[in-house]
Amino acid sequence: MKIGLLKEEKIPADKRVVLTPMQCKILKASYPDVELVVQSSDIRCFSDDQYISEGINVVNDISDCDVLLGIKEIPKELLLPHKTYFYFSHTIKKQPHNRDLLIKMLQLKINMVDYEVLKNQKGERLLGFGRYAGIVGTYNGFLTYGLKSGKYKLKAAHQCKDRIEMEAEFKKIVLNDEKIIITGNGRVGKGIMEIMKQSGVKQVSIDEFLNQTFSEAVFVHLNTMDYNERIDGSLSDKYEFYSHPELYKSSFPKFAKSGDIFIAGHYFAIGSPYLFTRDDAKSDDFNLKVVADISCDTDGPVASTIRSSTIADPIYGYDRISELEVPFKKDDAIAVMAVGNLPCELPKDASEDFGNEFLEKIIPSLINGDQEHIISNATICSQGDLTPKFEYLRDYIKVN
Secondary structure (H helix, E strand, C coil): CEEEEEECCCCCCCCCCCHHHHHHHHHHHHHHCEEEEEECCCCCCCHHHHHHHHHEEEECCCCCEEEECCCCCCCHHHHHCCCCEEEECCCCCHHHHHHHHHHHHHHCCCCCEHHHCCCCCCCCCCCCHHHHHHHHHHHHHHHHHHHHHHHCCCCCCHHHHCCCHHHHHHCCCCCCCEEEEECCCCHHHHHHHHHHHHHEEEEHHHHHHHCCCCCCCEEEECCCHHHHEEECCCCCCHHEEEEEEEEEEEHHHHHHCCCCEEEECCCCCCCCCEEEEEHHCCCCCCCCCCEEECCCCCCEECCCCCCCCCCCEEEEEEEEECCCEEECCCCCCEEEECCCHHHHHHHHHHHHHHHHHHHCCCHHHHHHHHCCCCCCCHEEECCEEEEEHHHHHHHHHHHC
């Protein structure tokens, strides 16, 4: 088997990579019969020379590889027939902009394995950049509050060499009695909590958050059922909520009355109540000044997220009354950070984290046989047709 690490060709450029130079060295040492090459790149967060120094061949032509590993979607014109590709295809939700990409992969009889659906026997995702989305997004929340309040100024995460330098910026943070709301568990939530522990902000209970005042900054970490309740006032049940979200309403506005900063890392399922609506935000007692929306569902559960933002220009203002975008420093405006590609701000750290999981959880199945069907269950198309698990995409790829 010959494996190739792809150069990222999608625009805007993504500096991340599936395996770092050291991880490539580990793979070669662990599986000496496997050939591994890296496609030359001038935008990758690790240079060609760094791979060469670890004994990895850097090449321009990867057409003789059996398996090709990338991060973002591959431009259609660069796809090679009959290859096995691993990348985030963004097709499993029938995303309109990638319909032609999937059609092209079918035409070229490509085996397409999507990282997003690589799961264990319990149905849990094995790979993702969610942890670093949580890490960078939380840092950006503090950065945004510093700019909004005028209390301090942090270096942008993408201007830091690595996570260590980013975390060194924490000493500049100046907080008094702010209250911070956090939603989200899973990978994103874990990343958020890592940074909150680093920040030194004290965690309090829901009752304390809602009913007490403090002389120091505090935060509360909410689970799904902490901010959703039965419409009829009867006892809430999370399993019922997942099955019948229409029976529930959001109780998040009571937290928005007390909170100053909201770091949103939740997963939002279609049909669930919005956390807060545009009408909720117009209330006189709506107190949020900063929303760091890591989930970044535009025009959805977090009303102030009216668009995604960019690494270069991460913050915009939301006017609660007019519902329009305004300068974020404007009085009464909510400062919104809604960057959609947060892990790209720390590409080396995010790549290392992703690569460690890929080496541990995916490479053995790829090389030693896919006994647990981890890879086959994540294969969207093979030999010119959709696989059974992704038959639901048939109407998506139908040519008019």
